[in-house]
Amino acid sequence: MRGFAAPRVFARSFATRPLPRPRDPLSTSKNAEHYEITPNVTFIHRPPPTAPTPHSLTTLPASPLLRPRPPPAEAAAVVPPLLKPRKEVQRTHLSKAQIEEIQRLRAEDPETHTRQKLALKYNCSPLFVGMIAPLKKEMHEKIGEALEKQKEKWGERKKVAREVRKRRKAHW
Structure with missing residues (x-):
């Protein structure tokens, strides 16, 4: 008689063997320096595998923001130039x-x-x-009217942009 057949169970070798763990490259590195910060917290510094080139951006960065800061005594002497140099005008007391x-x-x-x-x-x-x-107030009103006449000559895009700016400013 054909009866119900039990499913076959295949025993694999995965069940008996532990999963492989990749080795930690920092713990086995020869050049890595370990610094114990607090218990259970370790800082590991590993220098780059090759020597830096003379044109390296990390040792000689192009940006002045990335360069190492000078000591505080020299920093006070170095002042950046003004973005827009102003002419010094001698103001007189009236x-x-x-x-x-x-x-x-x-x-x-x-x-x-x-x-x-x-x-x-x-x-x-x-x-x-x-x-x-x-x-005087009359002059202010006259200037305001002249500005309104000038605004009437504006194109549609400029009017819409001005209106959008007004609404955005109202939500500040």
């Missing part, structure tokens, strides 16, 4: 009469006597001129 004249000129005709022109004439900064002789 007398009361000069300040009153700037205010008078700015009040008479702010279109011809601009902050920049008055600053050059009296050898002071445009910010200082704006502080001592600010524009």
Whole structure:
């Protein structure tokens, strides 16, 4: 009679033999230096197998950020150059009469006597001129209207970009 046959079980050699473990290259390296940091934590340093070339980027990096730092005494003496060198301008202290004249000129005709022109004439900064002789509200409104007229001539892309920037700034 044909009955139910039991499945065959093949015994393999894998079950009897332990799995192979790859050897740790750091533990067997001759040049590796072991530093015990804390119990159960070891720092292993292994130098590169070949000598560095004279043009190596690790021993002589091209970037100044990767170069070793000088000692603190030398670091204080070395100052990087300015990104945008500025001209040193000797600023003069203005007398009361000069300040009153700037205010008078700015009040008479702010279109011809601009902050920049008055600053050059009296050898002071445009910010200082704006502080001592600010524009009247009517002039600010007039400048705002002129800016709006100029914005009307803008193309669609520029208008959309400006609107996107406004909305993004509103979410800050």
